[in-house]
Amino acid sequence: MTVANNTNHSVGQAGSRLLSRLVDMLQSHWKVLVVGIPFIWLLLFFLAPFIIVIKISLAESLIASPPYTPLYERAEDGVLTIRVIFENYSYLWEDDLYINSYINSLKIASVSTVLCLLIGYPMAYGITRSSPTTKNILLMLIILPFWTSFLLRVYAWMGLLADQGTINSLLIWLGVIDEPIRMLYSELAVYIGIVYSYLPFMILPLYANMEKLNMSLNEAAADLGAKPTIAFLTVTLPLTVPGIIAGSLLVFIPATGEFVIPDLLGGGNVLMIGRILSDEFNSNSDWPIASAVAIVLLIVLVLPMMLYQRIQARERQNS
Amino acid sequence: MPQQTDYSYRPWLDADAEPFIKLRGISKKFDEFTAVDNVDLDIYKGELFSLLGGSGCGKTTLLRMLAGFETPSSGTIYIDGVDMTEVPPYARPINMMFQSYALFPHMTVEQNVAYGLKRDKIPKDEIKRRVEEILSMVELSDFVKRKPHQLSGGQRQRVALARALVKQPKVLLLDEPLGALDKRLREQTQFELINIQDQLGVTFVVVTHDQEEAMTLSTRMAMMDAGKFQQIGEPTEVYEYPESRLVANFIGSANMFEGRVTQSDVGHVVVTSKELDVEFYTNHPMSIIEGTKVWVAVRPEKITLSKTSLDASTNQLKGVVVDIGYHGKTSTYRIRINNDQIIEVSVPSQKRPRGERHSIDWDEEIYLNWDQSSAVVLMK
Secondary structure, eight states: OHHHHHHHHHHHHHHHHHHHHHHHHHHHHHHHHHHHHHHHHHIIIIIHHHHHHHHHHTSOBOSSSSSBOOSEEEOTTSOEEEOOOOHHHHHHHHOHHHHHHHHHHHHHHHHHHHHHHHHHHHHHHHHHHSOHHHHHHHHHHHHGGGGSOHHHHHHHHHHHHSTTSHHHHHHHHHTSOSSOOOOSSSHHHHHHHHHHHHHHHHHHHHHHHHHTSOHHHHHHHHHTTOOHHHHIIIIIHHHTHHHHHHHHHHHHHHHHTOOHHIIIIIGGGSOOHHHHHHHHHHTSOOHHHHHHHHHHHHHHHHHHHHHHHHHHHHHHHHO | OOOOOOOTTOGGGOTTOOOSEEEEEEEEEETTEEEEEEEEEEEOTTOEEEEEOOTTSSHHHHHHHHHTSSOOSEEEEEETTEEOTTOOGGGSSEEEEOTTOOOOTTSOHHHHHHHHHHHTTOOHHHHHHHHHHHHHHTTOGGGTTOOGGGSOHHHHHHHHHHHHHTTOOSEEEEESTTTTSOHHHHHHHHHHHHHHHHHHOOEEEEEESOHHHHHHHOSEEEEEETTEEEEEEOHHHHHHSOSSHHHHHHSSOOEEEEEEEEEEETTEEEEEETTTTEEEEEEOSSOOOTTOEEEEEEOGGGOEEESSOOOOSBSEEEEEEEEEEEOSSEEEEEEEETTSOEEEEEEEOOSOOOSSSOSSOTTOEEEEEOOTTTOEEEOO
């Protein structure tokens, strides 16, 4: 009896000791946990796939499953052969199609970013300056489109822009035009689609930036003799540069690799790298080329960002 | 021999002097709320004028109308004889020092100060000279390349002052200029402000909620409440001769005794309080109709305490000490009199208490006396 009692007792003790040690560990290492979990998540679901894509981009296309050559082979005599080919990358250089689609993607993304900035900046400014109740309503209206699927909204634009679509029908009914204007399946449609879809990503960081601005700075500028335009150019604009950069990156990066909008609204007429990638992967089943396209796209997008960050870090050091 | 009066230091006493800033019938309404209610005000050249009042009294709105950030709902603002009511802020010969200082965070001290001069298209070397000059005046010559976030609160305050002064405005507006500084720095800066104002001869208009600050700084001050001026005058005038209970209580503290006028002769008034069974004999320039309800206000430092009765028939009360606050240079005694009213008495610590902690102790019975010239009779 006594023995059993003892063991019971010690088991209970061990259990509570374990629990208290766990709590201790949580208390002293919670920072590691908070940072560690997302870190592991990114490692598993971003870095690992990325390495796999790099691996595929260095392989040769095959009609097999999977449709590419393995990275290494162990021959019967035990010799390990690693096969790495860079032909996929050199092929991208040789074919104008790829270079042109990269350039066109960057052009469309840049122009869309500038358009978003031109439309979004005054909107963000207006929201910042409105009364608290109006402010909330306006912010709500900016976020509202996210409640509908992105794909559905792009389809809706197809309905609006089509030859027999809403806009053309309305214009013909009003007698403004006799024949429908061709809007769908053009670069114009892609611009409309991208600017419409990514505008909130420009407005929200700009708003967050402007909201922090002290309104008395503008008054101080006016008080010191600056007319409204000058006050804007010398005070408001320089102080909203962080918002402009954040918003522009949030629009530019996804717009460059955009697939759905050029595919649905641009049809075959608009060359963008996202569509090329999808074609290589799905229609041609050329996984290595598709992977190489993806890697180059990533480099094209990441390099300028890294450069920007380095410049910022240096500026911060200087000040 | 007739005395020649020199008004150069006190132009408001001179009936012929032309005010530098003239407000006539100024009102400002925000929707239903009236922030400033039909006020007239004259401020003379070279004055250091304070607008004093609690929050929401309209003092800041009045200052913002002078700066041009708000347009009056009605009335006219003249500055140096010119109607400025509709002139936008950037075209007014006025600069303002903001409560938050509103320094441009992306510019250095030098650029902040030069900002206003650049807007006036002043030649580069003159800008450089004037910026250097004003920065050496506020003792910031070693900090020209710093950004505002690299400065202390006092330094920022001085940058803001330099930035507003470098344009040599006709009027400098200061919105709670010392509010963000700690007590020691505030006292020191008060005198610096006065010196700078004296040196440059610029007319200063200061908004503050701190009555001590207003009294130290100002040539004259205006006490505001509910969008109206309660009293305008020199600090001593407003402190020693408040015109209403509101002013007496806001500027300094005052003990109030309610009563009715029982006798009024030239130069003095007798007020009787039935509740306290006492007569107050107070100097007063005008006669008041007998029976009028009035208040006798006595400042805490005007009352003397004694352990024995002075056999005075008037201006004497008896009470019990309920609280003693020792502040170092003064002590505050809180004394309950027979209608349970608490009277505050401030006593300077002239002698060190020997043996006991206080020469007058808790629960001690004590007599309060004051001179007939020390109290004020208030009608409202």
